[in-house]
Amino acid sequence: MAEIVRPLAEFGGRRRHAWRLGSVALQIALVVIVVGLLYAAAVNAARNLAAAHIASGFRFWDNIAGFDISQTLIPYSPSTSTFGDAFWVGLLNTVLVASLGIVFATILGFTIGIGRLSRNWLVSHLAGGYVETIRNIPLLLQLLFWYNAVLKTLPELRGSMALPGGGFFNNRGLFLPRPQFAHNFRYVLIALLVGIVVSILLNIWARRRLDLTGRRFQIRWIAAGLIVLVPYLVFLAAGSPLSFSFPVMGRFNVQGGVEILPELAALLLALSIYTAAFIAEVVRAGLLAVPQGQVEAAQALGLMPGTTLRRIVIPQATRVIVPPLTSQYLNLIKNSSLAVAIGYPDLVQVFTGSVLFITGQAVEIVAITMAVYLIISLFTSLLMNWYAHAARIAER
């Protein structure tokens, strides 16, 4: 069947061989078989669907959904919103949990990955124990543990536990103060933006001056002043245009504030903790991939430890870390579909759960759901290929 290497190929015989008659017949046969199977599947599906009185096509997209969703980032109501709206609600919920999860997993993963390389015996073994334990227990089990055994056993509304700063949590979720921005707050944002831009320009100028004259210009404190102090002064000058609406505990429910569902919290905990273990391994491997000689050479040149880290180790480690790190991010995005196990309304739960249950149009719905993940994955691998191309070591 398949040809891996042919000696003839070296001498220009590759093309002729690949298009030999038998080979062409084989490939045509394969196409015929695959198309035939697809056709048979389509015919059967059409017959089975007709027998079950299930519509086909994508017309359901504009029909009224009629079911409620517990967490909606965009306006949604069961009586007026369509299945299409439900799709966007689910997708946004997936994006929310995935992006928060990526942030937390990265912070935790880098901490633990660096900790594993620590010269402190206790730290490196604690980090190692974390990685070994978490990696070897299924994510679904961890998710169910956080949801059923931890968050659902928290005290009920009456026994809510308070958090410093005006929030509290109970078995219905985490309730935090909601920041409310007054009209004047935009001046603070403008000051912040200006501060960042000026700092970047200053940094470029400082670096150019260092290259030209060898004289250093410490911009650290100036930048800190521009980014923190000036916006803060503007904030005070504008009359402190920021207030918080605190959640208030009612008799049966909570009003005001930001509500974080226990489902979201459990999913975030499980995804971050699980993925962090894998990210830690990626980070460790990346840092170990930088040859010791590079550090020694930098020290021999008289670079300070901090500079060695910033200029020598991190750039080289990044090249090794980024591709597997991205695939961990992709895994996290795909794993967020486990939401369906605890009822967090992500894309899979809303679509292959509720919408599929109501419409019965399995083919279209599973296809749409898969297409979303596929697009995310393919787009990411495109980006990754581009990165690998851009970051490869230029060789002579």
Add this chain to the structure above:
Amino acid sequence: MTAAAGKTFLRTAPAERLPPPVMRSGVIGWLRENLFSSPFNIALTVICGAFLIWVVPPLLRFFLFDAVWSGNNGEVCRASADQPHPGACWAYIRDWFSFFVYGFYPQGQRWRVDFFFIALAFGILWLARLSAPRRDLGAVYFFIVLPILSYVLLSGVPIVGLISVPTTLWGGILVTIVVATVGIVVSLPLGILLAFGRRSERPVIKMFSIAFIEFVRGVPLITVLFMASVMLPLFVPERFAPEKLLRALIGVAMFASAYMAEVVRGGLASVPRGQYEAAQALGLTFWRMMILVILPQALRVTLPNIVNTFIALFKDTSLVFIVGIFDFMRTIEAARVDPNWATPNTSVTGYAFAAMFYFVCCYGMSRYARNVEARLARAHRR
């Protein structure tokens, strides 16, 4: 000069050996070096030590010292006068243990499951020990004899006196192991074929292989399982619609094959080009070259990765729970809400038991993978 030579001092007996400096060696030296070498390190040590003291004793107390080991119902695990803070309720695991292993498999027929476990363990040992004799026969046993034997044993063939047990009665660890085993038994050969296909020079074969692999790797397992469980029955005439477990198995096998293909492809790429050319110079046909020369080397090199893929697969089998298969996770979830054992600690105990089961299996496999890796590294150095 002669005077200086006359004053030369030569030691005739070796000097007394001094003990190593106390602060640099032994326990104290080790502590200084590893825990207290700098202020930052001391701070880290103190923080970590405090963390351990905060976490470990309560865990030990909960899972060991205060745990309830025997009893017939939830009464023993609830807080009482002589046990104000009861720990893990292991008695509940003991009560439900056979359910966790066999599910609803009929009582009198459970020896068949045990026999299946033994046959499987035998096959795994044969293949996993690199020094075992006739591992080619082992492969035949594992990939051909064992599947048939398992089917006959578990599903039952009335002619040979084994009453048939429908898959709806299977459950627990049995199903988890069956799903994982089918996953590996199907995905390895299929993955090898897909890897060949992806490296093929024939555009159609290459395209189909790439499309399949990238498609499956790009979507979550849950959607593949949903596809297998809700779309598959639509694609075949109604009377051929596969049963639930088989559908999940097809989904898992598809998913695992795509990942296995990538692992095998890595192994194939690591075989030096000279090996292909030498095999062809000897006049071997494509399949003989692959089976006799390339694959043994490729699979050997990539064995740790295959095991790691299998670990991932083993953990992922817990997802079949979502499409309604009665696997180990499902039995845990089902038994957790048993009113007879309704105590505050039942859920935690159930999850802890499941975690231990998965951890022992996965950690054992990853240790094995690491051993093989170390052995291969030694072989390469020589």
